Structure formats: C-alpha cells, structure tokens
Amino acid sequence: MRLAVLGVGLIGGSIGLAARRRLGAEVIGFDPGPTTLARAIEAGAIDIAAASVGEACEGAEVVFCAAPVAGLADLTAAVLESCGPDTVVSDVGSTKRDIVAALGADERFIGGHPLAGAETSGVENAREDLFEGARWYLTPKSERSSGLLYDRLQRTIAGLGARVQAIDPEAHDRLMATVSHLPHVVANVLVGQAAEELTRDSERMPEVGPSFRDTTRVAGANPAIWGDIFASNREAVAEAVDAVAMRLRDAAELIRAGERDAVAEWHAGAAADRRRLLEAELSGGPLRELRVVVANRPGTIAELALALGEAGVNIEDMALYPTPDMTSGAVSLWVSGDDQAARAMALVRELGHTVSAVADGGE
Numbered sequence: 346m347r348l349a350v351l352g353v354g355l356i357g358g359s360i361g362l363a364a365r366r367r368l369g370a371e372v373i374g375f376d377p378g379p380t381t382l383a384r385a386i387e388a389g390a391i392d393i394a395a396a397s398v399g400e401a402c403e404g405a406e407v408v409f410c411a412a413p414v415a416g417l418a419d420l421t422a423a424v425l426e427s428c429g430p431d432t433v434v435s436d437v438g439s440t441k442r443d444i445v446a447a448l449g450a451d452e453r454f455i456g457g458h459p460l461a462g463a464e465t466s467g468v469e470n471a472r473e474d475l476f477e478g479a480r481w482y483l484t485p486k487s488e489r490s491s492g493l494l495y496d497r498l499q500r501t502i503a504g505l506g507a508r509v510q511a512i513d514p515e516a517h518d519r520l521m522a523t524v525s526h527l528p529h530v531v532a533n534v535l536v537g538q539a540a541e542e543l544t545r546d547s548e549r550m551p552e553v554g555p556s557f558r559d560t561t562r563v564a565g566a567n568p569a570i571w572g573d574i575f576a577s578n579r580e581a582v583a584e585a586v587d588a589v590a591m592r593l594r595d596a597a598e599l600i601r602a603g604e605r606d607a608v609a610e611w612h613a614g615a616a617a618d619r620r621r622l623l624e625a626e627l628s629g630g631p632l633r634e635l636r637v638v639v640a641n642r643p644g645t646i647a648e649l650a651l652a653l654g655e656a657g658v659n660i661e662d663m664a665l666y667p668t669p670d671m672t673s674g675a676v677s678l679w680v681s682g683d684d685q686a687a688r689a690m691a692l693v694r695e696l697g698h699t700v701s702a703v704a705d706g707g708e
Contacts, residue, residue, distance in 0.1 A: 346370040348501070349405040351398060351420055353385040355462065356437050357411030358471030361390035363505040366473050375401035385468045402427040407501050409457075410436040414573040418444050425451055433494035439521060440577040441484045441514035449486035449514075452643065455498055456484035456514060458521075459507060466567070474506065481507035484514040485647035492646030492676075496665050499650075503662060510659050511650035522581035529571060530586055532564035632661055633686035634703040637676045637693055641667060646676065652696060653680075658689045677703070 348370040350357040357374070364370040374391030375398055376382050382394040395401035402408055402424055410421045417438045424434050425448065435457040438444060448454045461479040481502050485495055499509045512520070539557070575582055599611055639645045646665070653660060660678050667674035680689050686702060693700040 346407070346501075347373065347405050349373045349375070349395075349401045349408040350391065350411060351375050351401060351408065351424060352411035352413075353381055353390060353468050354411065355466050355468065355470055356459065356475075357409065358385055358388060358390035358468035359461075359473070359475035360409050360411065360437075360505065361385065362388070362471050362473040363476060364501075365389065365392065367506065368501065368504045373401045373405065381468060388468055388471060390468055390471050398423050399427040402432065405432055407498060408432060408434045410434065413570060414438045414440060414577050418447050421448055421454065425454060428453065431494075433491075433498045435483070435498055438577075439525065439574055441482075441517045443577055445484050445486060445514040450489055452489050452491040453494060455490055455495055457498075457502070458482045458484075458517065459502075460525075461507070476502075477506040479507050481505075481509050482512050482517055483509060483650070484512060484517055485650060486644075488644045488647075490644060490647040492641075492644075492665060495646050495650065496663055499660070499663055508659060508661070511647070511654035513651060513655065516655070518578050518581045519584075522578055522585040526574060526578060526582045527585045527589060529563050529566065530582065531589070532561045536561050536564040632679045632681060633683065635678045635680065635686060635689055635693070636701050636703050637678060638673065638699040639676055640673050648696065649676065649678075649693065649698075652692050653678075653689055656688060656692055658685045658692070 346364075346368060348361075348364050348368075350361050350364075350372060351374075353361065353374045353376045357376075361372040361374060365372050371393070372391045373393045373395050374382060374385050375395040376385070382391070385391045386394055398420070405428065408424055408428060410417055410424055412420045417436050421434060421436055421444065428434060430453070432453060434451075434454050436444060437457055437459055439458055441456045441458060445456045449456070459476055459479055459481040461475050461481075483495070483499065483502075502509050535557070539553070596611070599607060637649065639649075646663075650660060658680055661681055662677075662679040664677040665674060666677070678689065680686050690700050690702065
C-alpha cells in the first residue's frame, strides 16, 4: 500500500509510523517546513519526503491531510485536484461541518477525526500506538461517498489500531462542542476567575488544590490551534456554553437554598452520569458477523455506516463482495456483542436491505 500524509506533525507523524510498522505501507510525506520533513524521516514516520502536494499524492491509495483546521479545506482541495479517481482522501480536523460542505460532493473525500493526541506536539513526539483503541470518526456524505473507497479507508484506519465510527458532520460538531471544546472554555473561565483573586489581594495567592489543577489542565492550550477550532465551530460551542451557563445558574440556586439532601442527590446524580459516560466506551463483546445484501448504488455503504453509527452501533470491521456484473453485492459487517448485532440487523432491515447473521466459523 502507498499512503500519503500531508502535514507531518504529531498526528500525521503518528499515522505514518503506524502505517509503516503495522500495515507495511510505503508512506510519502509532505510538509511546508523542510526541517519537519527531515525530522519525519529521522523519526521513521515517512519513507520519502515529497517536494509538493502533487508529488506526495502520485500513486497513493490513501491520503491523510493533517494540517491545522484553518488550512485544511484548501489543502484537501489541492490534494483532490492532484489525485486520481481511485484514491480516497481524508482529513483529521476536529470540526467537520464546513469541510464536508465544501468538499463532500467529491466521492473520493471522506472527512475524519481521530480522538487522539497528546500535550506535546511535533513529529518528534509521534507514536505508533497513538491511535490504539481510540475512536476515529468518519463523516461520509451518504448520497455521494464511494463504498469501495469508504471500505478502504475504514480498513486502513482500523489497521492503525483505531475504532472507526461513522457520524453525520453536524452531529459530530455538536458532540465535540460538548465533550471536547466546552471543557477548554470552562477551564479558561475557571483560571480567569482564580486569577481575579490576585487583583483583589495581591499579597495572597489563591489556594490551588488537585481538583483545580485537574479541571484546568487544558486552560490556554495551543492558542493558535484552539482559536481556529472555536472559529470553525463557533455556533455549536456558543450553544454549549449557553446550555452549561443555565445549568450553572440552576446549580447556584440549588446550593443557595441550602438543602443538603437535595445537593447530595444532585452530586450523586453527577457521579452516576459520569460513570455511564465512561462505561459506554467499555461496552463490547465477541465480534458478530452480519451479511447484508445491497444494490450497487452511490452512497449505500455510507448510508449503512451512518445509520449504525448514529444508533451507537460501532462497525469493528467491514468487507465488500460485489457481484461480477457489479449491479449488487454483499457487505460483511462485524459488530461487538449480541445486543449490538440485534440492533444492527433491525436497523439494516428498516433501510430495506436483506441481512443475516453468519454463524461463528463459517458462512
């Protein structure tokens, strides 16, 4: 496999390392910084340093665009112009609505976002295992995305160690606004609140305990990167801020009322909510194979993946089996556990497809 990485920092470099060592891929890298490319070669993240976008994309089966959010759309558009019809192109940006709206009409482009990273940056901090067990969202455009290219992309990402899930781009951005972007806003506000204490009494430093340090760990992180993220997802983040402000006002009234039992119940409810959220990431079970018969039409695979992803059913693996005349085919989907398999079968039937469970060890 020949794979290209455009932007060889922490994420791009980790893709390159994992692709070379886990998939045996030949990785071509391009980055506007020549010293970055030299470091990428030295770190083993890429095999070849390309001098241009076109050179990097030549002959590539899969291309990942890993530039900062503000430059992703332009870079990805240039990549699509340079690639042939059988190349799948994805990005790793943390917001998806705008780039899918701009480029989703091209069946070769499938937006992506790995939920992985580190507090360090740069290719010298890239790791082969960065994506191990991490969720990696894909945002195919259901009426356009090529099934064969989606299959190739999700197999490649699974080979990097990640867990692929399809999601609608707007739903992705709302979700990220709450679980990823809002914590940065709250952390910034909390440190501002504490710092204000210094102006009230410059002789007294505010006490900082472990809970404050944990809650504000991400405050002020990577201002340029987060400026781009907040700008590209501004409506969803602002709505999340408004929603949490209402909850904070409710919490203030609850605490002001002084009802200890009510406060304790609220506190216990938060603990239960957190436990459910964390346990959701641990759900699973033995893999179950489902065989789906589909017509060969644009968007079918994306439609299946999105429907299952929105229902919380994760496709752990996938394989396509087109008929010789290419008019129809079968899709094998592997999902975790009997409960997810049953939900998946019901959803697939609702979409009008024939589906059956494959017995363990055979057809």
